[in-house]
């Protein structure tokens with residue numbers, strides 16, 4: 001049917017989700033935010049007070065979860081067992097610990113299976129950390145999106161709620177820490193796939209990045 005899969009990976013705050021959503025909309029494709037799935041698992045474990053050290057318990061509970069990503073006007077709604085957690089999964093509390101739950105092998109294999117199923121019919125733009133390298137190694141287009149940590153922290157800071165008290169410097173430190181955990185974990189770490197195209201967006205505008213990816217997509221369609 002001429003449809004392709006597009007994998008967009010990279011560190012926190014590089015603009016992956018904004019861009020992935022734009023590209024998906026313009027191609028009439030489905031956008032899959034895999035970070036939201038790890039965040040949803042994390043939110044649920046925080047509710048149950050299950051720490052990431054207790055991998056067995058985490059897995060047992062994770063298997064019972066029904067995570068849904070539902071597109072809407074503002075992007076997407078995230079439901080965990082039918083509870084709307086769209087804003088709850090974006091808090092600093094979740095940011096600070098999500099990478100620890102994401103290190104658990106069983107959690108990763110569970111979510112990877114769901115992610116692969118979502119992409120079997122093609123026409124998907126999926127963003128995350130291990131999509132091109134692990135989840136969809138056959139994706140027709142793989143993008144590795146980066147920007148300096150200073151720029152990524154600035155972008156995240158600008159879109160933050162005033163109720164979340166954190167300084168730009170602290171945020172930069174937390175982002176760097178999360179990148180490090182994601183890069184150094186044992187199972188499917190954050191890595192640039194051999195056949196991915198690197199896009200450094202530090203000095204690029206959103207429109208420019210989206211246009212570039214659409215151009216690349218058309219060359220492989």
Ligand code: C5P
Nearest residue numbers: 012034035036038098099102128129130
């Ligand atoms: O993309 P986002 O910042 O929402 O991802 C949150 C966290 O989820 C990441 O820092 C990472 O620990 C985890 N994640 C992952 N693999 C993915 C997507 C996200 O490990 N494919």
